[in-house]
Amino acid sequence: MTSAPGLWTITRRSLIKDLRLEWRSKDAINSMLFFALLVVVIFSFGFDPTAEESRRIAGGLLWVAILFATVVALNQTWTRELRNQVLDAYRLSPAPPQALFLAKTVGNFIFVSILEVLMVPLFVVFYNLRSVGPVWQLLVVALLATWALVVNGTFFAALSIRTRSREIMLPLILFPISIPALLAMVDATTSILTGDNSPVFWMRLLAVYDLVFTTVSLLLFEPVLNAE
Amino acid sequence: MGEAQDQPAVSVRDVVRHFGRFAALRGITADFAPGQLYVLLGENGAGKSTLLRVIVGLLAPSRGTVRVLGSASIRQVATRFGYMGHAPLLYDEMSALENLQYFAALYGINDRARCENAIRTVGLDPILQRRVGQYSQGMRQRISLARAIVHGPELLFLDEPFSNVDVRSAKQMTRLLATMRDQGTTIFVVTHQAALMEPVADQCLVLDAGRLVARENGIPPRLLTPYLAEERAALQRPVEAKL
Numbered sequence: 240m241t242s243a244p245g246l247w248t249i250t251r252r253s254l255i256k257d258l259r260l261e262w263r264s265k266d267a268i269n270s271m272l273f274f275a276l277l278v279v280v281i282f283s284f285g286f287d288p289t290a291e292e293s294r295r296i297a298g299g300l301l302w303v304a305i306l307f308a309t310v311v312a313l314n315q316t317w318t319r320e321l322r323n324q325v326l327d328a329y330r331l332s333p334a335p336p337q338a339l340f341l342a343k344t345v346g347n348f349i350f351v352s353i354l355e356v357l358m359v360p361l362f363v364v365f366y367n368l369r370s371v372g373p374v375w376q377l378l379v380v381a382l383l384a385t386w387a388l389v390v391n392g393t394f395f396a397a398l399s400i401r402t403r404s405r406e407i408m409l410p411l412i413l414f415p416i417s418i419p420a421l422l423a424m425v426d427a428t429t430s431i432l433t434g435d436n437s438p439v440f441w442m443r444l445l446a447v448y449d450l451v452f453t454t455v456s457l458l459l460f461e462p463v464l465n466a467e
Numbered sequence: 468m469g470e471a472q473d474q475p476a477v478s479v480r481d482v483v484r485h486f487g488r489f490a491a492l493r494g495i496t497a498d499f500a501p502g503q504l505y506v507l508l509g510e511n512g513a514g515k516s517t518l519l520r521v522i523v524g525l526l527a528p529s530r531g532t533v534r535v536l537g538s539a540s541i542r543q544v545a546t547r548f549g550y551m552g553h554a555p556l557l558y559d560e561m562s563a564l565e566n567l568q569y570f571a572a573l574y575g576i577n578d579r580a581r582c583e584n585a586i587r588t589v590g591l592d593p594i595l596q597r598r599v600g601q602y603s604q605g606m607r608q609r610i611s612l613a614r615a616i617v618h619g620p621e622l623l624f625l626d627e628p629f630s631n632v633d634v635r636s637a638k639q640m641t642r643l644l645a646t647m648r649d650q651g652t653t654i655f656v657v658t659h660q661a662a663l664m665e666p667v668a669d670q671c672l673v674l675d676a677g678r679l680v681a682r683e684n685g686i687p688p689r690l691l692t693p694y695l696a697e698e699r700a701a702l703q704r705p706v707e708a709k710l
């Protein structure tokens with residue numbers, strides 16, 4: 240007889256599995272990269288800002304581009320669980336549902352972080368960006384903001400997985416609920432780039448948002464996974 | 468004899484399942500003793516797969532109760548049963564061994580040798596590096612069976628395990644199921660290929676329009692005949708060639 244496995248063991252195994260699947264298919268990364276790249280290039284042709292103006296608008300452009308690109312990746316994450324009805328095998332196993340959610344969220348966090356690492360240098364070049372405030376704060380904002388996007392996104396992507404038009408449904412649910420986080424990440428980034436205000440309030444808001452939505456998503460994921 | 472041995476492996480009471488206004492199951496009541504091999508027969512849409520999905524908890528009954536291994540909560544006995552569905556429930560981008568190692572880990576098993584053994588048991592080579600997506604349909608079915616049995620379940624639910632499997636492999640799978648039954652596993656097989664299961668079936672159940680209409684020991688010839696007759700008639704029917 241076998242025993243029920245632990246949360247962290249299954250989270251780790253599911254994360255490794257997701258990274259392996261993504262490495263082999265490159266579904267999420269490729270679509271995210273192309274999408275974000277297009278947004279950056281089109282915006283750079285659409286505006287011709289001065290250095291000062293760039294600092295004011297870059298936060299908004301960057302996070303909106305990442306938010307849109309993230310949605311593309313989020314749909315891919317769960318679509319591969321629907322192929323061959325693999326999700327049923329997980330649902331029938333004794334593995335904790337929360338482990339699957341955590342693995343997907345961490346996996347998406349890694350994919351979006353890779354996207355950011357590739358996109359930020361492009362932004363710096365296209366918009367001739369120089370940060371007035373401390374750069375390390377940008378790193379903290381990026382970590383908190385990325386988690387805010389993926390934790391919500393992973394949860395709502397799971398919620399919309401069985402709907403017929405899930406590609407439309409996900410942004411419809413995700414964008415309104417992400418507005419407080421989007422506001423915080425844009426304002427925190429702009430504050431750091433311009434050096435005008437302290438970003439601490441916005442960083443705290445992001446941290447609280449992350450904490451609340453991670454907890455709520457973990458608590459509600461089991462009924463979402465087992466919904467018919 | 469202990470109480471556990473007297474208790475049915477599966478017990479369904481007045482189970483009804485609706486999909487919208489369509490009733491897929493209409494009040495099914497039955498007890499299934501442990502250590503037996505049950506074959507579920509019936510035409511397409513009779514409710515065989517739905518009954519299996521309700522028993523394993525993939526679908527909730529609209530009415531009625533299901534107890535599996537004495538428990539009303541299927542999650543409590545999740546380590547003790549295996550399920551093979553219509554779809555293979557495997558990741559196309561991973562090899563057979565990678566798939567099995569992942570699914571075994573969900574049951575707390577981190578033993579590569581056990582996964583390799585399960586693949587060998589269904590007649591495939593665990594060293595095969597090809598991804599499951601590149602396998603033939605029959606090979607996928609066999610890997611799917613290996614996935615369902617890798618954790619050594621007491622109870623096994625198989626939905627159309629022989630579809631797209633060649634006759635030799637299907638017979639090999641049937642022998643494996645008979646061996647597992649002889650070792651005490653309770654097995655449910657939904658199939659249209661009644662003749663394949665005839666030598667090993669302990670009981671057969673016939674569903675029609677969501678109702679359990681017959682329950683027999685073994686598979687009597689009168690239940691084999693309609694299927695064989697249908698197959699023969701289909702083969703003898705002239706095919707109209709339109710050029």
